[in-house]
Amino acid sequence: MTHHYRRGLRFLGARWPVVVRLAAWSVVETGQTFLMGYAPARALDDGFLVGRSDVGLGWLALAALAVLAGAYGTSRVYRAVAALVEPLRDGLVRNVVGRGVRDGDGAALSGLTQQVEIARDTFAGLVMVSRSFLFTSAGALVGLCSLDPLLLLVVAPPLAAGVALFVVTLRPLARRQRTFLLADEELASRLGVVCAGLRDVTAAGAEDRVGAELGARVDSETRAARSLARWGVLRVASLTVGGQLPLVLLLVTAPWLLAHGVTTGALVGALSYVAQSLLPALQNLVHGLGTSGSRLVVVLQRLAPPAVSAQPEGPAAPAPPATPSAPAALPRPRRPRPDPAEPAGPARRHPSRAEPARKDTGRAEPARKDRSRAGSAPEDTNGAAALHLAGVTFAYGPGSDPVIENLDLRLPHGTHLAVVGPSGIGKSTLAGLVAGLLEPVRGEIRVHGHPVPGEAAAGRRVLIPQEAYVFTGTLAENLGYLRPDPVPEAELRAAARTVGLDELLDRLGGPSAEVDPAALSAGERQLIALTRAYLSYAPLALLDEATCHLDPSAEERAERAFAARPGGTLVVVAHRAGSARRAGRVLVMDGRCVDLGVHEDLLDRSSLYRDLIGGGPAGSQPSLAPRDPDGVDAVAGPGLARDRRHVVAHGPVGQMEASRDLGDGGSGGGEGEHAQLAPGQRHLGRLEEPEAQ
Numbered sequence: 022m023t024h025h026y027r028r029g030l031r032f033l034g035a036r037w038p039v040v041v042r043l044a045a046w047s048v049v050e051t052g053q054t055f056l057m058g059y060a061p062a063r064a065l066d067d068g069f070l071v072g073r074s075d076v077g078l079g080w081l082a083l084a085a086l087a088v089l090a091g092a093y094g095t096s097r098v099y100r101a102v103a104a105l106v107e108p109l110r111d112g113l114v115r116n117v118v119g120r121g122v123r124d125g126d127g128a129a130l131s132g133l134t135q136q137v138e139i140a141r142d143t144f145a146g147l148v149m150v151s152r153s154f155l156f157t158s159a160g161a162l163v164g165l166c167s168l169d170p171l172l173l174l175v176v177a178p179p180l181a182a183g184v185a186l187f188v189v190t191l192r193p194l195a196r197r198q199r200t201f202l203l204a205d206e207e208l209a210s211r212l213g214v215v216c217a218g219l220r221d222v223t224a225a226g227a228e229d230r231v232g233a234e235l236g237a238r239v240d241s242e243t244r245a246a247r248s249l250a251r252w253g254v255l256r257v258a259s260l261t262v263g264g265q266l267p268l269v270l271l272l273v274t275a276p277w278l279l280a281h282g283v284t285t286g287a288l289v290g291a292l293s294y295v296a297q298s299l300l301p302a303l304q305n306l307v308h309g310l311g312t313s314g315s316r317l318v319v320v321l322q323r324l325a326p327p328a329v330s331a332q333p334e335g336p337a338a339p340a341p342p343a344t345p346s347a348p349a350a351l352p353r354p355r356r357p358r359p360d361p362a363e364p365a366g367p368a369r370r371h372p373s374r375a376e377p378a379r380k381d382t383g384r385a386e387p388a389r390k391d392r393s394r395a396g397s398a399p400e401d402t403n404g405a406a407a408l409h410l411a412g413v414t415f416a417y418g419p420g421s422d423p424v425i426e427n428l429d430l431r432l433p434h435g436t437h438l439a440v441v442g443p444s445g446i447g448k449s450t451l452a453g454l455v456a457g458l459l460e461p462v463r464g465e466i467r468v469h470g471h472p473v474p475g476e477a478a479a480g481r482r483v484l485i486p487q488e489a490y491v492f493t494g495t496l497a498e499n500l501g502y503l504r505p506d507p508v509p510e511a512e513l514r515a516a517a518r519t520v521g522l523d524e525l526l527d528r529l530g531g532p533s534a535e536v537d538p539a540a541l542s543a544g545e546r547q548l549i550a551l552t553r554a555y556l557s558y559a560p561l562a563l564l565d566e567a568t569c570h571l572d573p574s575a576e577e578r579a580e581r582a583f584a585a586r587p588g589g590t591l592v593v594v595a596h597r598a599g600s601a602r603r604a605g606r607v608l609v610m611d612g613r614c615v616d617l618g619v620h621e622d623l624l625d626r627s628s629l630y631r632d633l634i635g636g637g638p639a640g641s642q643p644s645l646a647p648r649d650p651d652g653v654d655a656v657a658g659p660g661l662a663r664d665r666r667h668v669v670a671h672g673p674v675g676q677m678e679a680s681r682d683l684g685d686g687g688s689g690g691g692e693g694e695h696a697q698l699a700p701g702q703r704h705l706g707r708l709e710e711p712e713a714q
């Protein structure tokens with residue numbers, strides 16, 4: 022900080038003519054301070070108290086003239102201050118613009134020029150308050166002395182003690198003020214970054230980490246504020262001792278002063294000096310220097326050329342942020358950093374609003390570059406299913422009804438499962454549970470034998486939600502986002518062709534074309550998200566209405582692409598009937614009941630499924646989402662998969678418990694078992710798919 026004081030003195034020294042002009046006009050301004058106490062004293066003693074009203078009025082008129090002269094002086098003072106402050110501003114602007122042009126950082130430049138304005142205003146304020154205190158106290162002390170030196174004896178010691186106390190506390194207080202300011206700015210800038218990137222935070226499952234980081238910053242600001250407040254008490258004490266104690270002393274010692282020749286007028290004049298000049302000037306000094314001084318130091322430190330910028334003082338002082346407009350930010354999408362993918366706590370968010378499990382897919386197992394090996398998963402527990410839910414129960418709150426209750430589900434590698442059910446029944450919740458975005462209250466979920474949540478499981482599944490996440494960057498960056506290694510262009514183009522992104526890829530100008538997410542349609546964003554997931558090494562793909570903005574043929578192409586991924590397993594939260602018909606298995610969710618089967622069988626036995634699929638002209642693509650405006654009532658089209666190999670289902674908890682015994686005996690799966698069911702009747706037992714497809 023001393024460095025800044027020295028620079029400040031050098032700055033003032035180089036402009037001594039302006040400083041002299043400022044002092045001269047301050048003297049004119051101070052004339053009114055002197056007369057503020059002296060004139061009433063003379064008006065009383067020489068005028069009104071001795072019956073000479075004309076003299077009294079004359080002194081008062083002189084005081085009024087002094088106020089006018091003082092006002093003129095003040096206006097000239099402002100000009101002189103401007104002449105002092107503007108060069109500072111010009112110098113700072115030259116400095117930051119030079120840096121901005123050199124570094125080519127426009128955002129930082131705009132932030133810094135804003136700070137230059139703050140520096141200029143703060144500096145002007147400082148010049149005004151310190152100058153005002155200097156000249157006001159000089160005028161008042163000279164006035165007191167001319168009235169009676171005894172008055173000086175009463176007023177000067179506490180004033181000196183107050184100023185001394187203030188000076189002593191100035192540095193520690195400024196340091197704390199600075200720490201607080203930095204903590205406050207840092208918190209504000211981090212909040213700015215986090216708020217703008219909430220989507221990314223959710224996408225990365227980083228709420229806990231970001232929350233903890235922000236919490237630590239809030240705590241650090243609170244600590245800084247407390248420490249500042251403690252030192253602020255001393256500042257108030259200096260004000261009390263220097264400004265208010267003289268008033269009290271003047272009143273208490275009044276009899277003694279009068280007995281020692283001080284006149285009534287002089288006493289009134291002294292009170293006027295203290296109450297109207299010294300106290301306000303001291304107040305301004307204490308508040309102005311204490312607050313603006315440290316603010317100026319902080320801002321100057323930031324604006325100073327790096328070579329001369331001082332290190333923050335004090336052990337608790339955090340490093341200043343890079344700039345307010347370009348703070349050290351969250352990982353930017355263009356240069357993604359691996360993030361912990363698995364949220365640790367219980368249910369926190371709606372999965373359909375979440376983003377794909379990002380880098381976790383590749384990061385968990387970076388060596389697995391061979392797509393054909395993805396499904397074989399050599400590290401997986403022997404014989405493990407692609408997805409296994411055992412007794413999974415989930416509720417959104419401790420007092421809420423479970424959305425999913427005691428669900429068992431086992432999908433072998435290569436399964437293509439469609440999940441259907443009325444709106445709000447829990448399809449996205451199921452996807453969120455498998456994706457590790459939500460944590461079951463009870464039960465266990467495993468992906469390729471690895472527990473969810475867990476890093477190994479995170480590396481083996483990818484969730485594509487309805488809201489496709491596309492960021493500003495090149496198409497290749499967007500598409501390769503879930504891959505730890507660079508994606509060869511040929512592979513990228515092949516994936517785009519398979520999923521149905523090729524047309525957009527060509528239209529945008531190839532993989533290196535910049536993507537403006539706002540300029541894309543929702544369907545185009547979905548195609549990008551789908552291709553990105555397709556390119557990932559995660560063998561289990563969860564499509565949660567991820568194709569709802571595509572037309573039926575584009576949806577079919579994308580789903581078939583995922584279903585055909587070697588070793589890949591596909592779970593589709595179906596948006597249209599076509600998705601259910603295409604899938605090898607369909608899971609019908611109906612509150613606490615679920616029903617698992619093949620499309621044809623479900624049509625036979627599940628009235629809910631029939632309702633969801635609807636009845637209409639053959640070949641149409643009815644929507645499974647009742648709220649979907651595109652939904653058309655239609656019968657399931659031709660070409661249905663007539664796979665009746667296996668159907669098992671379970672009912673509500675009680676029934677299921679009872680049925681397990683039953684089911685264990687009879688759930689070997691197969692047509693015979695299914696044939697025993699009347700249409701629409703639920704088959705009670707454990708939800709399980711045979712390993713063989």
Ligand SMILES: Nc1ncnc2c1ncn2[C@@H]1O[C@H](COP(=O)(O)OP(=O)(O)OP(=O)(O)O)[C@@H](O)[C@H]1O
Pocket residue numbers: 369370371372373417424442443444445446447448449450451646
């Ligand atoms: N974050 C949340 N907090 C509390 N309740 C939630 C939350 N997200 C979903 N729910 C509730 O959980 C139930 C299941 O929601 P979910 O989104 O899983 O249904 P869905 O079958 O996917 O519906 P849709 O087809 O409309 O997307 C609904 O009643 C929903 O209101």
